[in-house]
Amino acid sequence: MLLHIVARGKIGRSPEAELTERYLKRINWPTKVTELPDRGGTLPDAASKAITVVLDERGKTLSSTEFARILEGWRDAGRREARFLIGAADGHDESLRDDADLLLSFGPATWPHMLARAMLAEQLFRATSILANHPYHRDG
Template sequence: MRWRVAMVGKPKLGFVAEGVEIYARRIRRWAPLELVSARSGRPAAESRELERLTEGYFRILLDERGELLDSRELARRLAGWEQRGPGKLALLIGGAAGHDPGLRHRADWVWSLSPLTLQHELALLIALEQVYRAYTITRGTPYHRE
């Protein structure tokens, strides 16, 4: 399975940029992953750019109105996609104003990390950590604890 993480802008918070690189490197042990960014602007323009950057990918859009899963459920879903799935997954992280409603409706899956509204850089870091955690669960490595 191949990952493309498309975000608006690049992380400006130093600790987030460092964490993103740490988890991206960890995920790459199991799957190719690339980080791409769209220019910051109006939500509609940001969403068009995110959509262009992820053409041909199964789009997972982060939004607090999406489906909430626990880590084990996420691991099961990712394992299913690995076995039967699309092969190319894109994680879409909007900017400060969120996603355009049209993109939200065109996404293949809308995932919520929390019912709380998260700052987009923090959402990126949390999402990558959860993807990494899902891989460790499916591979039985000692990271996730119940």
């Protein structure tokens, strides 16, 4: 299953970009990052059987293990792509949130959207590591 991060804003050459890339390179599943302008632009076409995850402060908070099990379920159900949408400073349109398969939150704090990319990349690496029984993740 393709893990596709679709993010508003250009990350450029920055510490956040380096951290994001460091985690994405470690993931054994296929990954892709698409950047959109802060406003406007259209989402890339999704693969058939794609899942849409919208990162939103009003979303569900999940433990790393719960997140891994959700990815596992999607993968095992034959989903071809999981798209993770990261908004700009003003967040997402209501219609995008309404159409999401999952609203995901990294907690009640407000995070810079460039840092959210690195946090998501790390959680994707952690989740795929959990599923591969890799010792990176330590429960409790």
